[in-house]
Amino acid sequence: MSTPTNNKRGFWATRMGFILAASGSAIGLGNVWKFPYVTGQNGGGAFVLLYLVCIFAIGLPIMLAEFTLGRRTNLNPVGAFAAIKPGSPWVGIGFMGVSAGFLILSFYAVVGGWTVAYVVKSVTHSVLDFSSPEQAGQFFGQFISHTWEVLIYHAIFMALCVAIVIKGVHGGIERACDIMMPTLFVILLVLMARSLTLPGAMEGVKFYLYPDFSKIQPQTVLIALGQAFFSLSLGMGAMLTYGSYLSPKENLTAATVYVVLFDTLIALLMGMVIFPAVFSMGLAPTEGPSLVFSVLPTVFSSMPMGTLVSIIFFILLTIAALTSAISLLEVVVAYFIDQRGWDRKRAVLTMAGVIYLLGVPSALSFGVLGDVKFMGMTFFDTVDNIASNYLLPLGGMLTAVFVGWIWGTRAAKEEIEKHETRFHWADQWAFLIRFIAPVAVAGVFLARFF
Ligand code: PHE
Numbered sequence: 001m002s003t004p005t006n007n008k009r010g011f012w013a014t015r016m017g018f019i020l021a022a023s024g025s026a027i028g029l030g031n032v033w034k035f036p037y038v039t040g041q042n043g044g045g046a047f048v049l050l051y052l053v054c055i056f057a058i059g060l061p062i063m064l065a066e067f068t069l070g071r072r073t074n075l076n077p078v079g080a081f082a083a084i085k086p087g088s089p090w091v092g093i094g095f096m097g098v099s100a101g102f103l104i105l106s107f108y109a110v111v112g113g114w115t116v117a118y119v120v121k122s123v124t125h126s127v128l129d130f131s132s133p134e135q136a137g138q139f140f141g142q143f144i145s146h147t148w149e150v151l152i153y154h155a156i157f158m159a160l161c162v163a164i165v166i167k168g169v170h171g172g173i174e175r176a177c178d179i180m181m182p183t184l185f186v187i188l189l190v191l192m193a194r195s196l197t198l199p200g201a202m203e204g205v206k207f208y209l210y211p212d213f214s215k216i217q218p219q220t221v222l223i224a225l226g227q228a229f230f231s232l233s234l235g236m237g238a239m240l241t242y243g244s245y246l247s248p249k250e251n252l253t254a255a256t257v258y259v260v261l262f263d264t265l266i267a268l269l270m271g272m273v274i275f276p277a278v279f280s281m282g283l284a285p286t287e288g289p290s291l292v293f294s295v296l297p298t299v300f301s302s303m304p305m306g307t308l309v310s311i312i313f314f315i316l317l318t319i320a321a322l323t324s325a326i327s328l329l330e331v332v333v334a335y336f337i338d339q340r341g342w343d344r345k346r347a348v349l350t351m352a353g354v355i356y357l358l359g360v361p362s363a364l365s366f367g368v369l370g371d372v373k374f375m376g377m378t379f380f381d382t383v384d385n386i387a388s389n390y391l392l393p394l395g396g397m398l399t400a401v402f403v404g405w406i407w408g409t410r411a412a413k414e415e416i417e418k419h420e421t422r423f424h425w426a427d428q429w430a431f432l433i434r435f436i437a438p439v440a441v442a443g444v445f446l447a448r449f450f
Helices: 015-026 029-041 045-073 077-084 091-123 133-144 147-165 168-196 201-209 218-231 238-243 252-280 291-301 306-340 344-366 379-416 426-449
Strands: none
Touching: 015 168, 015 238, 015 252, 015 306, 029 045, 029 091, 029 218, 029 252, 029 291, 029 306, 045 077, 045 201, 045 218, 045 238, 045 252, 045 379, 045 426, 077 091, 077 238, 077 306, 077 379, 091 133, 091 147, 091 238, 091 291, 091 306, 091 344, 091 379, 133 147, 133 291, 147 168, 147 306, 147 344, 168 201, 168 252, 168 306, 201 252, 218 379, 218 426, 238 306, 252 291, 291 306, 306 344, 344 379, 379 426
């Protein structure tokens, strides 16, 4: 069977371009901001080990499934499921994915705005005079409750996203990632060197790398699996959409392994930046979501060349957030281009505008709308909860079932082996995608209900 090609869509120019773009989607606030704080809250080394098992046993096979579906159909998530099983309810996975992209970007852009703000505040020195983490936390709390300031930075982050996505896959997304991803890696290495040479840094390394299995509870396993999902951008068709811009020449298994390794490497490196610094300062690793924004500036304040380190760090965080945010926007935009016949400019501008407006109540959840609660959660937490804890796991599980049982691993293998690539691990992959991935993810999903 020949691949339906849609020449108006454009393709990645180089193999490295695709790998960098997909890694850019995976590497984001999930690695740089969330991974260190969930690791800190869940006991350190043992959690890291569990996380790695989830990444390789569940995340990796599902990522290959998404890439394969995307390249086979050259379509957005809705179009892809409809092309393989026309007229079936499986297209619902695609709609769920587009909705998840919509919802996740609405609050992701808010946090992206905070990172842009901290770049600016580092330059103007206003986040560099803290003598205690409490003081830094208070400063952060005041900032995120300030309506106009937060909305303006939120808009700036969204505008950056639009500027990249409007140029399309090849001109915009690929070129941006080509430059951003290697820079990110180099900056992290510099920060790690700085962090590891602080006095008392080895305590942090020990917490991070020495597994203490007494800290593992059933809940820890679920958190590790959820984090693996979010970090690899799985379950909503982001990787499917990026795969749809691949030409049949590419080796999908190699690309999958590279992306998973890069994402894992950045997360692990980030831990090596954060924990030595946290322990050196005598701070608690269990700080939670505010770790990056309220604790690190204290660390920077006490460092030689703190201003420079702080500027570099928040530029890094902004870059990482941006390369993930553009993949979220691209899923939504690709749907309107492929399925509704919109041109790219109209799709990008309209959808970015709507997503921004949906994000406004999230942005204000830490200030004027702080008291507006839905079942005890702010608007921000509600949107995050629906998208990350329900739509992603369900989408990932159904994608695994679809590829494993409906489309079939044999058909998928044929697509993977296009262009003389031998898929040596086909049987192992089929087993993971048919049995392990659906059962494990169903476990996470059910555990959230009960
Ligand atoms: N993987 C991204 C991160 O780690 C977040 C993301 C989730 C991006 C789902 C796209 C789709 O920040």
